[in-house]
Amino acid sequence: MYAGVKLEMLETEFEQSFEREPYSYSWGFFAYDDTPGASGGGAGNFSWFDKKEELVRFLQKFPLLAHSLGTTDAELFEKAQRYLSTLNADSFNQNNIDEFNQIISGVEQIQWFGQFADLLSGESEFAQGLRKFFSSSTQPLQKIQIPEFAEFLRNWGR
Template identity: 25%
Template structure:
């Protein structure tokens, strides 16, 4: 359902703008994909970056569901927003919002939520995998736990812009 005539194109434009942001400036991010068949808009994963945690949460509650929504009425969408807001109040497990993903099953899934610094340096499973993939390493190599060095940051940002595409 379209809640106004240009909503789909506005969300698509906003999505590309957010995905292209520099995570050194917009430090609060998440990595998600549509949880449907590719023919229905699912499958492709992207990072999205925000200036504040509040902006990120607002997007997760209001815009992400609209991008992938199967809601048939505005009241159904409002009820979904309330459920998603409540689910984000639970702490993520290894930076994955489990309750949010459960509420969004079949619509969209968030694989990671955190800050760019966490992606560069943390020991979370997702950060380790991204660093390993960036460096072209096998999962068993010890280098995956090494943080991204300053001289690697620019290339790592470029890698994150195409990692799930």
């Protein structure tokens, strides 16, 4: 395994991030497998964290997501990890995600990162698309819809 990463620990931490209940302040990302469809590519999921710092630390620790780890060479893993190790939560932004996606192209891609509140009422194409798929409207979601929307996101991309 790469740089001392234990598969069991990785699987446990990923599972926890998938199942964590998002709150308006939660930080998360949606990533999908960028390998060809015939090899299982395209599947994706959300991962959630209480703080932006936790999200960045998670990516620094596991720069290639669980379902790609076994098929990716150590050199790419180390390159991705080196890039992420230079970043901190205060300055982590979409430009960093774009650069990171270039490094891991063909393996995985992070399609969205931000706070759960952004998905509830944000203007991004991704947020509006999810809301439209969920409720047939791009309008911000009402509080009563949030638990059902969180469950919807848990299954999105699988």
